[in-house]
Amino acid sequence: MAKVLLVNPPFYRLLGSHYNANSLGIAYIASYLNKRGHDAWLYNADYVSDKNYVNLKKIFQNFTNYQNYFKDPNNELWNEVRDKILSFKPEWVGYTSYTANISAIKIISEKVRAADSHIKQVVGGVHATLDKNLLNTLTSIDFSVQREGEEAFTALVENKDPKKIPGVISREKDKLINTGIAPVIKDIDNLPLPEKEKFWGIPESERKNVDVSYICTIRGCPYKCTYCASPFHWDRKTTRLRSPESVIKEMKNLKEKYWQGTKYDYSASANISNKESLKIEDNTLVYFVDDVFTVNKKRVKKLLRMMIDQKLGMRWKCEARADHLDDEICKLMAEAGCERVKIGFESGSDKILKQIQKLETREEMLEGANMLKKAGVPFSAYFMVGFPGETDDDVKKTIDFAKQVEADYYSLSVLAPYYGTELYDQLIKKGHALDKQPWEYFFHQSPKPMVNDKISKKVLQEYLNLNELNKKTKGKRGYI
Numbered sequence: 001m002a003k004v005l006l007v008n009p010p011f012y013r014l015l016g017s018h019y020n021a022n023s024l025g026i027a028y029i030a031s032y033l034n035k036r037g038h039d040a041w042l043y044n045a046d047y048v049s050d051k052n053y054v055n056l057k058k059i060f061q062n063f064t065n066y067q068n069y070f071k072d073p074n075n076e077l078w079n080e081v082r083d084k085i086l087s088f089k090p091e092w093v094g095y096t097s098y099t100a101n102i103s104a105i106k107i108i109s110e111k112v113r114a115a116d117s118h119i120k121q122v123v124g125g126v127h128a129t130l131d132k133n134l135l136n137t138l139t140s141i142d143f144s145v146q147r148e149g150e151e152a153f154t155a156l157v158e159n160k161d162p163k164k165i166p167g168v169i170s171r172e173k174d175k176l177i178n179t180g181i182a183p184v185i186k187d188i189d190n191l192p193l194p195e196k197e198k199f200w201g202i203p204e205s206e207r208k209n210v211d212v213s214y215i216c217t218i219r220g221c222p223y224k225c226t227y228c229a230s231p232f233h234w235d236r237k238t239t240r241l242r243s244p245e246s247v248i249k250e251m252k253n254l255k256e257k258y259w260q261g262t263k264y265d266y267s268a269s270a271n272i273s274n275k276e277s278l279k280i281e282d283n284t285l286v287y288f289v290d291d292v293f294t295v296n297k298k299r300v301k302k303l304l305r306m307m308i309d310q311k312l313g314m315r316w317k318c319e320a321r322a323d324h325l326d327d328e329i330c331k332l333m334a335e336a337g338c339e340r341v342k343i344g345f346e347s348g349s350d351k352i353l354k355q356i357q358k359l360e361t362r363e364e365m366l367e368g369a370n371m372l373k374k375a376g377v378p379f380s381a382y383f384m385v386g387f388p389g390e391t392d393d394d395v396k397k398t399i400d401f402a403k404q405v406e407a408d409y410y411s412l413s414v415l416a417p418y419y420g421t422e423l424y425d426q427l428i429k430k431g432h433a434l435d436k437q438p439w440e441y442f443f444h445q446s447p448k449p450m451v452n453d454k455i456s457k458k459v460l461q462e463y464l465n466l467n468e469l470n471k472k473t474k475g476k477r478g479y480i
């Protein structure tokens with residue numbers, strides 16, 4: 001039996017906020033290990049003992065503070081994370097990676113290595129999957145795991161030869177040995193449910209405060225939007241959908257065992273000034289993290305009908321595309337307890353929509369928005385600006401379109417071309433020195449466009465001011 005600690009590195013904390021929910025990727029790995037008799041725990045280094053979230057606008061403003069953490073590896077926060085890891089006395093530590101947290105993983109893993117060289121360290125997740133040379137950057141990490149980590153990480157922990165484990169990158173002298181991406185896990189219905197109890201580093205009395213209501217019902221996305229890492233992180237052609245039956249089983253397990261009516265305030269992420277009006281009474285809301293929850297209409301209708309027929313009475317939110325809706329789905333969503341659909345509209349400019357391969361027109365998007373409104377399902381509209389070649393005129397089209405869709409909530413981002421996306425590769429080919437930028441800059445709350453100097457400050461501000469439209473949602477829940 002091995003002692004394993006799976007770590008979500010700090011991110012929102014560095015921006016003056018925090019993130020108290022369970023991270024599904026490592027939670028899946030922990031339960032897989034525990035089922036085989038190991039002792040695997042989750043340590044969310046982004047957790048703080050505070051239920052109130054900082055306003056998203058403030059997150060944008062905290063960028064300088066955020067940068068400073070990386071300039072000071074001896075900052076107290078990094079030492080706190082190291083000490084919490086060491087206090088677990090792990091044999092193995094696994095870090096989940098996004099592009100934006102690679103620098104944090106580097107700082108932490110070096111400290112852990114310096115303190116105890118016997119601890120084996122592994123990195124997995126999106127960035128590890130996309131960057132085959134990551135071990136050259138993360139010199140204190142022993143192994144990198146590509147794509148799904150359940151089987152590969154278990155094989156490592158059980159001391160199988162890393163050079164023979166599919167999906168693992170290891171070192172041999174000065175070379176990296178890459179066994180290639182492992183075949184996908186075909187049967188995702190029968191994976192053990194994500195770990196929801198073994199939380200390290202937070203007081204026992206607060207364990208029930210961790211939001212464990214995230215559910216993944218689809219692994220992959222068949223689309224290929226150029227700004228998104230999903231097409232490469234997952235294999236587009238092997239998108240796997242869980243059966244409605246297995247999703248319902250997970251929902252029931254959640255409700256029966258974990259929904260205890262804790263009070264939460266997620267209002268900050270919605271940029272709404274009247275926080276009081278947005279307090280929610282409990283943490284009883286499922287978040288389906290799938291890229292396009294409605295991707296298969298027949299399946300989603302079956303799932304929604306099951307939620308209704310079995311009187312689950314659970315509220316939930318999901319992500320979808322406007323062109324993957326119809327009137328029947330929207331009606332069923334309303335009846336099945338849907339509290340929010342997060343729709344990626346991205347842009348109101350046809351030129352940009354075409355450029356980013358959204359494969360959706362403004363008309364289709366409007367149609368989807370209207371269906372949701374007709375059925376009375378609240379929705380958040382996601383927009384982005386700062387694409388290469390995007391002009392003030394394009395941004396103005398986005399502003400007009402955003403007003404036209406009349407969403408209940410708006411989430412406004414400034415593009416960060418993530419490593420491993422088609423857009424990142426296109427830009428590198430065109431000579432953008434993105435690979436010289438610190439990894440921690442790759443997230444969409446950075447205030448300045450990274451690859452666009454055509455958009456004026458005035459128009460960018462006008463775009464960000466769309467947040468004010470959120471005010472009309474007074475009285476509704478504000479998390480996005």
Ligand code: B12
Pocket residue numbers: 008011012019022023024025026028029046093094095096097098099100101122123124125126127145147148149150153216220227228229230233289290291418419420442443444445
């Ligand atoms: C839900 C979600 C969130 C949630 C929850 C995040 C969390 N900490 O759990 C919220 C909304 C908070 C969020 C925030 C952000 N997110 Co996000 N998020 C997602 C989303 C939609 C699903 C993730 C998920 O739960 N998947 C389901 C689980 C089962 O899969 P998984 O996490 O990939 O884990 C599997 C493997 O990756 C691997 N694995 C994962 N970790 C590890 C660790 C080890 C040791 C091993 C061996 C294996 C392993 O094994 C797992 C099981 O098979 C993905 C898109 C997607 N479909 O993947 C984007 C995605 C991961 N997010 C992304 C980004 C950029 C962000 C932000 C930086 C956005 C921002 N603010 O600017 C932040 C960063 C947050 C952070 N803590 O660092 C990008 C990452 C791209 C990149 N190259 O960095 C993605 C891919 C979306 C995209 N459009 O490209 N996110």
